[in-house]
Amino acid sequence: MILYDDKGLEIFDKITYDKDYYLTNAEIEVLQNNSDELVEKYVKDGDVLVELGAGAMRKTKYILDAITKAGRKITYYAVDLAEASLRQSLEPLAATYPSIKFVGLWGTYHDSLSWIQKNQHNARKLFLWLGSSIGNLTRKEGADFLLNVRNTAMRDGDLFLCGIDKRNSFETVSLAYNDRSGLTRDFAMNGLVNINNIFKYTVFDPSNFMYVSIYNEADGRHEAYYESTKDQTVEFKEEKVSVHLKKGELINFEYSYKYSSDEVDKLVESSHLKIIAKWSSNKELYDCHL
Ligand SMILES: C[S@@+](CC[C@H](N)C(=O)[O-])C[C@H]1O[C@@H](n2cnc3c(N)ncnc32)[C@H](O)[C@@H]1O
Structure with a gap:
């Protein structure tokens, strides 16, 4: 959603x-x-x-x-x-x-x-x-x-x-979710923009995250993540909740099972x-x- x-x-x-x-x-x-x-x-x-x-x-x-x-x-x-x-x-x-x-x-x-x-x-x-x-x-x-x-x-x-x-094959699936035109990356990053639109303030600054795509061949699933590109704190103001993210920390947002x-x-x-x-x-x- x-x-x-x-x-x-x-x-x-x-x-x-x-x-x-x-x-x-x-x-x-x-x-x-x-x-x-x-x-x-x-x-x-x-x-x-x-x-x-x-x-x-x-x-x-x-x-x-x-x-x-x-x-x-x-x-x-x-x-x-x-x-x-x-x-x-x-x-x-x-x-x-x-x-x-x-x-x-x-x-x-x-x-x-x-x-x-x-x-x-x-x-x-x-x-x-x-x-x-x-x-x-x-x-x-x-x-x-x-x-x-x-x-x-x-x-x-x-x-x-x-x-x-x-x-x-590993290559086929990996390329599908990390295409050379960067469309999958744009699709993923739009999710962060949409979260900000829903909350009506910036919860996740997209410039502080990057898209990471991993095909976990053993489990037969592609895993999509946002990686925090720096130490940062994400705040949900109304809920008074803040989450500290370390540089390199991953947030899983999608699986695609095969x-x-x-x-x-x-x-x-x-x-x-x-x-x-x-x-x-x-x-x-x-x-x-x-
Ligand atoms: C992977 S796309 C597939 C779209 C299209 N059926 C196709 O084959 O190209 C998933 C579709 O399901 C819709 N969708 C995802 N979650 C949904 C949900 N919980 N209820 C209704 N539609 C949902 C999305 O908006 C999107 O159009």
Whole structure:
């Protein structure tokens, strides 16, 4: 929630066009090659698509194209945190696909799940969770999250399509989160600016921190940190809390977990779901599981 304000989403969107961030192109390949099959086999008239953390919806278009091509009538719900970006992404889609009904759900995943739970109607739902967003949760949190979606917002026959990044080579993952254009660094540093905007005074002076990216290959997770570049005291005035940071001290702000096939099996088993299809990118860097 700190990282994805409107500015954060704008920078993240640029990241998705960067070659070093291979995840987006790999997921695009999967959707480009397999959306027709997905729609043909699994999407029926009257279904509801719910995309969690929809972002710029660039990849969703491949599914929407396939839906239009197959002549299916569906409703698409897009869930995201930043209202302006949500509107900006949805409006052109509504103009491009007149046969699809578009609805924005502005809020957190949690908000949207309780909304769906309360507004359940008979339509069958296909959830989409793309961009390997599951990787931002620990493996246990990821399994708990899916179990919670299953128990609160899904009924028998509903489907969940999840894009999951694989345990790729050290070099590939390291470059994705520390790209040569410095976009990931800008994205990270914007988080500090957003914290200051929320508090309405400077809690973290961005010039006193730098972005540190580490791929922890043993645990299969990328770790993102702010490193304090000097001895400093960070103050939360209203809370009357101050924290002393030593030069070189790290603050962890994001994980991006990568999954082997065994880890995906475990995840799905713990969330009491069942895999019915799997599609991979051309170079097998990335999978979408249904
Ligand atoms: C890794 S990006 C993926 C964006 C897009 N789905 C893609 O694949 O390019 C994560 C998205 O989830 C949204 N997001 C993150 N945490 C969220 C939360 N707790 N509730 C709702 N949306 C969230 C962000 O705003 C962002 O658009």
